Amino acid sequence: MFIGYFTERPYQDQRSGYFGATGKPIMDLTVSNEIYDAKLGAELYNRYLDEKMYAEEMGFDGLMLNEHHGTPFCMGGAMNVEASILARMTNRAKIVLLGNILPIWDDPLWLVEQLSMIDMISRGRLVSGWVRGTGRESVAHNSPPPYNWERFQEAHEFVVKAWTTPGPFRWEGKHFQYRHVNPWVRPYQEPHPPIWLPGVVSRDSLMWAAEKRIPYIMLATEMEPTKRAFQLYHDTAAEHGYESGPQNIGYLWKVHVDETEELAEATARKYVQGPSNPFLAGNEGTVNPALVNLPGLTSRTRVLPTQAVATAARGGTGGVAGVLGRPYEQQIEDYTIITGTPDTVIKRIRHVLEYIRPGSIFFWDGDGAMTHDDAMRSLRLMGQEVIPAVKEIAKELELPGPFEVDPATGKDLTREEAAAPTADD
Amino acid sequence: MTSLSVAWTEETRSVAGVDLHLRKGGSGEPLLLLNDEFGHLASLRYQEELAQNYTVYIPSHPGFGPTPRLDWIMNVRDLAGWYLMALEELGLGSVNAVGLSMGGWLAAEIATMDPGQFKKLALVGPMGVLPPEGFIFDMFLSVPAICITACFHDPEGSAEFREICPEMASPEQAQAWEISREEACRLGWRPYMYYPGLPNLLARLKDLPTMIVWGREDEFVPLSAGQVYHNSIPGSRLEVLDNCGHMPHVEKTEEFLGLVRQFFA
Numbered sequence: 001m002f003i004g005y006f007t008e009r010p011y012q013d014q015r016s017g018y019f020g021a022t023g024k025p026i027m028d029l030t031v032s033n034e035i036y037d038a039k040l041g042a043e044l045y046n047r048y049l050d051e052k053m054y055a056e057e058m059g060f061d062g063l064m065l066n067e068h069h070g071t072p073f074c075m076g077g078a079m080n081v082e083a084s085i086l087a088r089m090t091n092r093a094k095i096v097l098l099g100n101i102l103p104i105w106d107d108p109l110w111l112v113e114q115l116s117m118i119d120m121i122s123r124g125r126l127v128s129g130w131v132r133g134t135g136r137e138s139v140a141h142n143s144p145p146p147y148n149w150e151r152f153q154e155a156h157e158f159v160v161k162a163w164t165t166p167g168p169f170r171w172e173g174k175h176f177q178y179r180h181v182n183p184w185v186r187p188y189q190e191p192h193p194p195i196w197l198p199g200v201v202s203r204d205s206l207m208w209a210a211e212k213r214i215p216y217i218m219l220a221t222e223m224e225p226t227k228r229a230f231q232l233y234h235d236t237a238a239e240h241g242y243e244s245g246p247q248n249i250g251y252l253w254k255v256h257v258d259e260t261e262e263l264a265e266a267t268a269r270k271y272v273q274g275p276s277n278p279f280l281a282g283n284e285g286t287v288n289p290a291l292v293n294l295p296g297l298t299s300r301t302r303v304l305p306t307q308a309v310a311t312a313a314r315g316g317t318g319g320v321a322g323v324l325g326r327p328y329e330q331q332i333e334d335y336t337i338i339t340g341t342p343d344t345v346i347k348r349i350r351h352v353l354e355y356i357r358p359g360s361i362f363f364w365d366g367d368g369a370m371t372h373d374d375a376m377r378s379l380r381l382m383g384q385e386v387i388p389a390v391k392e393i394a395k396e397l398e399l400p401g402p403f404e405v406d407p408a409t410g411k412d413l414t415r416e417e418a419a420a421p422t423a424d425d
Numbered sequence: 426m427t428s429l430s431v432a433w434t435e436e437t438r439s440v441a442g443v444d445l446h447l448r449k450g451g452s453g454e455p456l457l458l459l460n461d462e463f464g465h466l467a468s469l470r471y472q473e474e475l476a477q478n479y480t481v482y483i484p485s486h487p488g489f490g491p492t493p494r495l496d497w498i499m500n501v502r503d504l505a506g507w508y509l510m511a512l513e514e515l516g517l518g519s520v521n522a523v524g525l526s527m528g529g530w531l532a533a534e535i536a537t538m539d540p541g542q543f544k545k546l547a548l549v550g551p552m553g554v555l556p557p558e559g560f561i562f563d564m565f566l567s568v569p570a571i572c573i574t575a576c577f578h579d580p581e582g583s584a585e586f587r588e589i590c591p592e593m594a595s596p597e598q599a600q601a602w603e604i605s606r607e608e609a610c611r612l613g614w615r616p617y618m619y620y621p622g623l624p625n626l627l628a629r630l631k632d633l634p635t636m637i638v639w640g641r642e643d644e645f646v647p648l649s650a651g652q653v654y655h656n657s658i659p660g661s662r663l664e665v666l667d668n669c670g671h672m673p674h675v676e677k678t679e680e681f682l683g684l685v686r687q688f689f690a
Binding site: 029139142144145146147288289290291294295296 | 565566567568571603606607608609610611614615
């Protein structure tokens with residue numbers, strides 16, 4: 001089992017008017033940065049980095065970052081900058097980027113260089129995820145949505161080639177062209193950093209990941225459609241001649257631990273009290289239906305069960321009740337928020353692991369209106385009680401992570417490591 | 426509503442590497458209508474009226490609906506080049522043409538490549554140049570109904586507004602809008618709905634009689650872009666209609682028809 005820590009790094013400004021459950025809802029791309037407070041911004045960036053470093057100290061296997069553009073709900077507009085700092089400031093945990101928004105890079109060679117440098121400086125701790133990005137990302141960086149999927153695939157092929165093929169070489173693609181590819185930095189890991197794919201939406205992406213034997217991480221989706229989507233992954237893997245398992249799939253959801261049940265509940269309610277966030281159920285803000293449905297961004301018909309659900313709640317065309325728009329109480333009931341004392345939380349996490357059977361999990365915490373103290377209490381209790389217990393449960397349930405069993409080959413990586421010195425197998 | 430009872434035919438012609446869907450109706454000299462980027466399914470009065478005097482040809486641009494997309498067409502200049510091949514194969518010869526919005530931009534690009542393709546050219550609120558004042562409306566940040574509404578100065582006062590922007594679009598109409606938006610997005614995402622070199626190239630239209638029609642209150646493509654067209658095409662006429670938005674052919678049908686009939690006569 002691989003356990004990661006995630007927070008979206010919200011820009012928390014109590015005075016902003018749109019902060020809090022009773023504040024103004026945010027409509028995407030409509031909040032002007034003229035309200036941005038530089039001192040507050042500096043505090044928050046440093047706070048979130050401190051929390052990541054403490055998460056490593058508390059035993060998390062992975063420090064997960066993500067990226068969004070032009071929005072207060074995520075301050076990680078250039079996630080690779082944060083990753084670069086963590087590369088130097090931490091020394092054990094994987095730096096898990098979920099992920100770089102491949103289609104919006106007009107110059108993916110620059111991405112090749114940045115990621116290789118992060119892998120170098122961290123001495124091989126980079127996990128490089130890709131995403132296709134939502135409408136706001138395409139608009140913010142002016143990347144053509146109908147070519148999103150083509151650009152994603154071409155950039156992926158290009159990055160992998162640049163990581164693995166000695167230069168210089170030429171690249172004459174449909175969307176990217178280079179006459180001299182020879183970056184003077186190569187990845188530390190051989191043949192290259194692991195590539196993972198997070199998502200909620202596209203059937204094409206999930207099947208692509210399964211075909212390429214790339215682990216797929218579901219982000220804050222409801223359990224039942226998540227299970228169905230993972231079944232599609234496993235079926236696709238079988239069609240492509242290999243057996244996928246827990247090592248191929250991951251699940252991120254909201255988990256907050258606290259000292260008492262009362263404090264846990266009061267703090268977990270803050271998930272829905274920060275700046276509104278379309279990914280934070282219960283506080284999604286106002287949605288521009290044109291922006292979530294940019295022309296050709298995802299195939300009109302090829303969406304996952306999880307997204308049929310989400311689209312409806314975001315003002316889309318589906319008819320199913322939603323992942324989004326669910327009040328706090330309902331999220332507690334359906335396990336998409338887990339909170340409580342360590343004992344309570346461990347029991348409920350067990351249920352999720354039994355039902356979905358992921359090899360990687362990510363606790364989404366410290367978000368919304370939660371303070372630094374809220375985040376640090378939870379991190380401490382996770383380290384002291386939750387992570388050790390969850391590791392035991394995962395062993396009992398046979399849920400290996402992608403660094404225990406190779407997602408591409410099914411090979412037991414721990415045995416091999418252990419066996420190497422004695423060579424008695 | 427008048428009932429003019431034009432018999433329209435729909436045919437598919439294999440031209441320039443694609444099965445082109447062509448709508449044709451009326452009688453008289455051929456008139457090529459290069460359609461806008463919206464994907465309307467409604468049959469509108471200006472088309473019926475034009476068909477009284479002309480044989481109107483309305484091709485579905487590749488990727489905009491019944492005509493399949495061609496993967497290599499990535500911008501309006503590509504599409505213009507394709508049209509020159511297609512029109513040659515259709516054998517229409519030099520033809521009168523009306524281009525609406527993105528179809529107007531397309532017509533202008535075709536004319537810069539081969540001004541002889543057209544006998545006379547009417548451009549109606551064409552996209553394609555960067556307006557010196559204001560911006561071209563961002564159609565991808567609004568749903569189709571809002572975009573279409575923005576094309577009218579007085580939507581509710583326009584007889585045919587609800588024909589092309591029904592309160593509840595049928596599934597067929599909703600899909601046609603989506604398909605057209607997607608292809609328009611491929612062609613015009615950036616620079617947004619213009620080609621920087623076009624004003625310089627428009628000088629080639631000096632011997633082509635060109636009329637530019639604009640709604641004074643056009644908030645979709647500002648009138649300042651019309652001035653650029655007018656200044657860039659030697660000898661062109663700019664006709665500005667008052668109390669009118671981006672669709673003079675729908676919002677001010679009578680005035681529009683008067684101008685077009687007189688121009689092509």
